[in-house]
Each structure stands twice: as structure tokens, then as C-alpha cells.
Amino acid sequence: AQKITQTQPGMFVQEKEAVTLDCTYDTSDPSYGLFWYKQPSSGEMIFLIYQGSYDQQNATEGRYSLNFQKARKSANLVISASQLGDSAMYLCAMREPSYNQGGKLIFGQGTELSVKP
Amino acid sequence: NAGVMQNPRHLVRRRGQEARLRCSPMKGHSHVYWYRQLPEEGLKFMVYLQKENIIDESGMPKERFSAEFPKEGPSILRIQQVVRGDSAAYFCASSPWDSRSGNTIYFGEGSWLTVV
Numbered sequence: 001a002q003k004i005t006q007t008q009p010g011m012f013v014q015e016k017e018a019v020t021l022d023c024t025y026d027t028s029d030p031s032y033g034l035f036w037y038k039q040p041s042s043g044e045m046i047f048l049i050y051q052g053s054y055d056q057q058n059a060t061e062g063r064y065s066l067n068f069q070k071a072r073k074s075a076n077l078v079i080s081a082s083q084l085g086d087s088a089m090y091l092c093a094m095r096e097p098s099y100n101q102g103g104k105l106i107f108g109q110g111t112e113l114s115v116k117p
Numbered sequence: 118n119a120g121v122m123q124n125p126r127h128l129v130r131r132r133g134q135e136a137r138l139r140c141s142p143m144k145g146h147s148h149v150y151w152y153r154q155l156p157e158e159g160l161k162f163m164v165y166l167q168k169e170n171i172i173d174e175s176g177m178p179k180e181r182f183s184a185e186f187p188k189e190g191p192s193i194l195r196i197q198q199v200v201r202g203d204s205a206a207y208f209c210a211s212s213p214w215d216s217r218s219g220n221t222i223y224f225g226e227g228s229w230l231t232v233v
Contacts, residue, residue: 006159033220043206043227045160050220091159095222103212104150104173105222107159 002027002096006108013082014116020067021077021111023092033095034075035105036066040088048090051075079113087115121146121211121225122191129231136196136203138228142211149192150222151184154206166192199232206230 003026013019025034032053038046051059051066059066067076079086089112093105122141130136142149147168152160153176165173166186177184181199186192196203209225 035220035222037224043229045208045224045227047220047224093160103222104162104165105152105160105210106162107152109159 002094002106004092004094004106004108006092006111008111009109010112010114012114012116013079013086015084016081018078018080019082019113021079021090021092021113023075023077023108025073025075025092025094027073027094027096029096031096034066034068035093035095036064036075036077037091037093038086038088039091039110045091049077082115084115084117087113089113121209121223123207123209123225123228125228126226127229127231129233130199131233132200133198136199136230136232138194138196138207138209138230139191140194140209140211140225141191142209143213143223146211146213146223148212149186150210150212151192151194152208152210154208154227156205160208163194196230199230201232204230204232 005024034051036048049059049061049064049066051068058068063080065078089110091110092108095103095105124139149166151163154160162176164177164184169188181197183195206227206229208227210222212222
């Protein structure tokens with residue numbers, strides 16, 4: 001069965017420093033997609049970054065980059081130059097194209113990031 | 118373009134009442150997913166619907182919960198006889214066509230149900 005694991009329930013980082021949030025996944029399908037979302041205290045889901053399993057390069061979006069290590073089945077999120085506004089819950093998710101399941105997302109438990117001034 | 122619209126944003130129900138949560142997908146999207154997020158947890162898949170069809174309801178509780186996506190109008194997640202454990206955020210997401218890969222899934226802002 002598909003599975004997403006985020007082993008860090010909470011993380012602290014100093015403002016302006018970089019931080020890596022861990023995510024590992026398990027799937028037997030060669031075609032899949034990996035997502036990271038930010039969920040601030042207001043609750044909405046904010047899409048950050050996407051990586052397809054066949055993408056040759058690691059995805060980047062501004063200060064966000066995804067360290068995709070396919071053989072290790074890991075998709076860690078790196079946030080560079082942390083800002084106070086980065087304090088939030090971060091959710092890793094995988095989309096697997098199961099033909100009877102329509103490509104739903106499977107989420108990890110999340111990592112609560114706190115940025116210290 | 119309007120995104121995925123959910124309403125109400127906040128809903129308070131007494132134990133035993135019914136809760137109805139609505140989701141209007143993005144324009145042109147005919148696939149809807151419902152997720153539930155309990156406090157301090159990640160999102161859990163509940164149900165996947167296409168117009169007039171339930172495709173995957175493997176995450177739906179067996180009793181009191183139902184979902185529909187009619188030919189016209191929004192998708193509805195219905196919870197009958199609510200209990201305190203139903204208190205959660207309910208997120209809807211939509212996707213175009215039968216897209217099983219790619220960055221093609223869009224979330225609404227969520228509906229927060231509180232059962233008192």
C-alpha cells in the first residue's frame with residue numbers, strides 16, 4: 001500500500017537559516033507525483049512544490065526546493081533563508097495513478113515548523 | 118478564475134444534528150475529492166467522486182457519512198447524527214479530467230465543523 005512518512009513532528013529553525021523537512025514514501029508504481037503543502041494557523045492548504053517521478057531535475061520554486069532521491073524514496077523539502085512567516089505545518093503528499101482510485105493524494109502526518117527571530 | 122469553493126467555512130452543530138458541506142470545483146473540473154483533517158493530524162482521504170458517480174469511498178466511515186456530486190450543482194458531504202469526534206476540518210479538492218498524475222489537483226479553503 002502507498003505510504004508517506006514524515007518523521008519530524010516539530011522543527012525549529014533560526015530566521016534566515018535553511019531547514020530541511022524530511023519525507024519518505026513507499027510505492028510500487030513507477031509513475032507518481034510528490035507534493036508539499038504549507039498549512040498556516042489559518043488552516044488553508046497552500047501548494048508549495050511538485051515533483052514528478054520521471055522528472056530529471058529536482059523541483060525548485062523560489063526559496064523552496066525538493067531534494068528528490070528516487071532510490072531512497074525520499075522527497076525532502078528544503079526552505080532557504082527562513083522567514084518568520086514560514087512558521088506553519090508542512091504536509092508531504094504522494095499521488096499515485098492507481099487505475100481504480102483516480103489519483104488521490106496520500107498525506108504524511110506533517111511537520112510543524114517554528115521559525116525563531 | 119474562481120478556485121475551489123467550499124461553504125460554509127465554519128459550521129457549528131449540536132450532537133445528533135446533520136451537517137452538510139458543499140464544494141464547487143474549479144470551472145471545467147469534473148472530479149472531486151474530500152479529505153478530513155482531525156486536530157494535529159495530516160489529511161485523510163475520504164471519497165473520490167466524478168459527476169453522478171462515487172469512484173472510491175474507501176476512506177469514508179461506514180455509517181452516517183455520505184457524499185454526492187450531482188450532474189448540476191456542488192458536491193455535498195453529508196454527516197448525519199454528528200458526534201463530537203466528527204469535529205474536524207473538511208477539505209475538498211478538484212481535478213480536471215481523469216488526471217492521475219501531474220500537478221493538477223487544487224484544494225479549497227476547507228470547512229471547519231465543530232460539534233458541541
